[in-house]
Amino acid sequence: MTGTPLGTAPGSPLRVGLVGYGLAGSVFHAPLIAATEGLTLDTVVTSNPERQQQARAEFPDVRLAAGPDELFDRAAELDLIVVASPNKTHVPLATAALKAGLPVVVDKPVAGTAAEARELAALAEQRGLLLSVFQNRRWDNDFLTLRKLLDEGELGDVWRFESRFERWRPQLKGGWRESGDPAEIGGLLYDLGSHVVDQALVLFGPAATVYAESDIRRPGAETDDDTFIAITHTSGVRSHLHVSATTAQLGPRFRVLGSRAGYVKYGLDPQEAALREGQRPGPDWGVEPESLWGRVGSGESPVTGGGRPEPTLPGDYPAYYAAVAKALREGAPNPVTALEAAAALDVLEAARRSAREKVTVTL
Numbered sequence: 557m558t559g560t561p562l563g564t565a566p567g568s569p570l571r572v573g574l575v576g577y578g579l580a581g582s583v584f585h586a587p588l589i590a591a592t593e594g595l596t597l598d599t600v601v602t603s604n605p606e607r608q609q610q611a612r613a614e615f616p617d618v619r620l621a622a623g624p625d626e627l628f629d630r631a632a633e634l635d636l637i638v639v640a641s642p643n644k645t646h647v648p649l650a651t652a653a654l655k656a657g658l659p660v661v662v663d664k665p666v667a668g669t670a671a672e673a674r675e676l677a678a679l680a681e682q683r684g685l686l687l688s689v690f691q692n693r694r695w696d697n698d699f700l701t702l703r704k705l706l707d708e709g710e711l712g713d714v715w716r717f718e719s720r721f722e723r724w725r726p727q728l729k730g731g732w733r734e735s736g737d738p739a740e741i742g743g744l745l746y747d748l749g750s751h752v753v754d755q756a757l758v759l760f761g762p763a764a765t766v767y768a769e770s771d772i773r774r775p776g777a778e779t780d781d782d783t784f785i786a787i788t789h790t791s792g793v794r795s796h797l798h799v800s801a802t803t804a805q806l807g808p809r810f811r812v813l814g815s816r817a818g819y820v821k822y823g824l825d826p827q828e829a830a831l832r833e834g835q836r837p838g839p840d841w842g843v844e845p846e847s848l849w850g851r852v853g854s855g856e857s858p859v860t861g862g863g864r865p866e867p868t869l870p871g872d873y874p875a876y877y878a879a880v881a882k883a884l885r886e887g888a889p890n891p892v893t894a895l896e897a898a899a900a901l902d903v904l905e906a907a908r909r910s911a912r913e914k915v916t917v918t919l
Contacts, residue, residue: 570636571636572634572637572638573637573658574597574600574640575645575649576642577602577604577608577610577611578607578640581602581638582607583832584692584828584873585640586614587831587836587837588837588873590836591836591837592874592877592878592881593878595636595881597615599621599626599627599630601623601626601641602620602622603623636659636661636686636880637649637658637660640663643668643746644739646662646666646667647676654679654683654687657683657685659884660686660687660688661689664689664691664897665901665904667898668741669905670902670905673894673897673898674898677893677895686883688880688883688893689892689894691892691896691897694758694892695873697826697868697870698810699755699825700869700872701867701868702810702812711812711814712814712815712816713814714793715794715813716793716812716813717795718810718811718812719755719797720806720809721798721800722806723800724801728777734777734779742779743783744779744780744783748799749907753785754896754900757900757903758896760791761789762789762899762919763790764788764789764919765916765919766787766917767917768783768907768908770911771783773802780911781800782801783798783799783800783911784797785799809821809824816854818853819850819852820850821849821851822850823844823848825871826843827871837873841872841874842870842873844870846865846867848868849865849867850868875891902919906919
């Protein structure tokens, strides 16, 4: 799964076909691809005329295609396919791309089940092609900072990891993400849950047991909008993960408690907001003000919680596509494998079963 794809001259940018130009495609993938040295956004696939206009306005040289088959018909002219379309299309589009001989990046969740993710991984392995999953929250500022603290042993032995991805959205927005149709793979468990579970597994290792509570709170809602997941890791760490659209008072993004100290961090990484506002990676990208830094230490202050301010490392979403380019060019490691994504899906499937049957699930 290495080396320069066929058809690309050494030193030439790798040509990327992007399927989907909704939130994921237009806010995350297209700007990050365009900002990555060694990649060029060649084609955007969307059948929506307004999104076609938007893509052309933002990337004047980009080609437009109404459907993904137009990409696969031009497989020899492309080096990478990025699947940023609705969740239910991830598996069939990734399968088609791999069978066309093209490396693939798939937005999370890569599939609706862990079994499907492993089948995709096996197909990619068989074809000798890169299959990577866009778990961008591994490059959030708070996550990078926490990894540094753990690597340095600042917290001692971690006992409990609390992670919250909460929002206050009392009104439904509509669309497939809020659909109750299981085929759409909607709801917060698979949307925001894909992020918090992936982060917990990266930090603290495989899950041994999973317990979850999942609710539909808002009037007219069809799928979960308030979910809690408890993971007991084989390492002994307990992760308590919250994803919600119904949180009127937001809790800390992270609260990590260890034998030596704790780390508390409020607020979301600024990169998504910057991308939504049309900003692009450059100097000072991902930097947040000192007023938003978390705190490390111990204490019982009702105001600060004790401890000292911990400078937050800059967030670095561009690092993901830089790693993809290096994997394709040089055979460097895949930044996020489908098998890693399958392990997260094991937890999400267990959480769904736990919430439905009111049991703790052993993996």
